[in-house]
Amino acid sequence: MTQLPPAKLARVRTVAQDAMRGARWWTLLDLERTLRGDAEFWRDLWAPSLAIAAHKVGLKGARSKLDEAIDAGFHQTDLFEPELSAAFGADPDWSKVIERARANVPEPALRLTAWPEPAPAPPVRLDRAEPHREPQLLPRLPRAGAGAWETAKLLLGWTAGLWRHANARINAGDALDVLEQVANGARYSCVEYSIVLAQGLNALRVPARRVWLRRGDYHDGVGQGHAVAEAWIDDLDQWVLLDGQHGAYWADENGKPLSLPELQARERPARPVHVGPRAPMKDPGLWAAYFAHASVTGIAWEPKGFVPVFQDGQVLTTERLVRDSTEAYPRLSDLAIGITAMDGTPAVELKPVHPYAIGGAWNGEVITVHGRQRFARALDREPGEHRAALATLTPYGPLASRELRWTAA
Structure with missing residues (x-):
């Protein structure tokens, strides 16, 4: 008919x-x-x-x-x-x-059988200079290294050598303001080191945020807090704590850089590794005591109970209070997928968690779409079982991969 x-x-x-x-x-x-x-x-x-x-x-x-x-x-x-x-x-x-x-x-023509899913976590809040200020900050920073970890260590050492520590506070402003005042002879505290380090790393597309460390009895006394930074390091696939004042990070017995939750979980103090011109810490154990309590940009955690007042009566504000630090530490190499159409056929769209993603990789092959944050690839329709390694692509290269599996009839 x-x-x-x-x-x-x-x-x-x-x-x-x-x-x-x-x-x-x-x-x-x-x-x-x-x-x-x-x-x-x-x-x-x-x-x-x-x-x-x-x-x-x-x-x-x-x-x-x-x-x-x-x-x-x-x-x-x-x-x-x-x-x-x-x-x-x-x-x-x-x-x-x-x-x-x-x-x-x-049988269905296509069936996805395994795909990556990010762990539930609040959106990560980074410490960045205002968008109109970041282009002015960037020329003042060292050039980025070949990898994210190399870049982080370069900026860590550079930050530690900018001025000699003093207890003065700028009280307002961003990394650009701090650098301009330092150029005029000003000296500042750990807080300003953390500002310059975190905002400098973000300008170089290494996700970073500030960290406030507190000793066990921080609600009374003096010298109970310390400000540092932390960064997600693409090539290490983890967060790493960075002390801009001392030009140091902490490592385990095998030399592996450590995150703040890892430092909090240790029974013995970790070894500080110095990368800047500053003299090594005189008493690493004293500084390790600051890992007792902590909060980061946007979130704080306490498994037993939170004391919201600091030594001088200052209120410790936080946008979100949780009990488990894992909620504050999303894996930025994670990615989700969506399903879209490409030329009338089903395709997988990569949805990176990383804030500085510039594309994706499919079995090592870079996939991008010009002008849009949309990284998609059509699914192979050849009958049989298929696998693909999906990864987020950042300015420092592809991140750790996640597996996608599907069958075609």
Whole structure:
């Protein structure tokens, strides 16, 4: 049967649907020849509908159109219940008819069986200079290294050598303000080192934020707090604590740089590693005592109870208070996926967690879309099982990969 022109097909479908809804069975039956020309809906809609209509008016062989549909692959019998069972349920072979229809359900052309999912966590808050100020800050910084860790160590050592520590505070301003005042001879505290380090790292596209460390009895006394920074290091696939005042980070017995939660969990003080011109810490154990309590930009955590007042009566504000530090430390190499269409075929769209993502990688091949943060790749439709290693791409290269699996029929 020749396919109907679109305009005529639309009119015939409307008449047929109205006839079905209004139980005008002869009207529907009179349209059979024309409806056979509707290749899209004949098997799954019109043939079973005509079988019901033929039974309603008492025509012999009414079930033949249903059998024809099942032979062609029809399987959605439930859409026509209870009318189908009322019409043909008494037939001796009805159970076999239903089995034949159910056996027609094809395997899906594509099925995703495993995909990456980021762990639940609040959005990460970074310490950045205002967008209009960052371009002015960037020329004052050392050039980025080949990798994120190399860049972080370069900036850590550079920050520590900018001025000799003093207890003065700038009280307002950003890294650019601090650098301008230091150029005029000003000296500042650990707070200003943390500002310059965190905002400088972000300007170089290394995600960083400030960290406030507090000793165990920080609600009374003096010298109970210390300000540092931390950064997500792409090539280490982890957060690392960085002390801009001392030009140091902390490492375990094997030399692995440590995050703040790792430092808090240790029974023995970790080893500080100095990368700047400053003299080594005189008493690493004393400084390790500051790991007892901590908060970062946007979030604080305390497993047993939070004391919201600092030594001088200052209120310790935080946007979000949690009990577990894991909520403050998303893995920025994580990514989610979405499903989109590319040239009419299903495709996977990468949705990076990393704030400085510039693209994605699919089995090592870079995928980007110019002008948009949309990194998509069509799924292979060759029959069989497929796997792909997905990764976020940053200015420092691809991050740790996550596996995607799917089957095609």
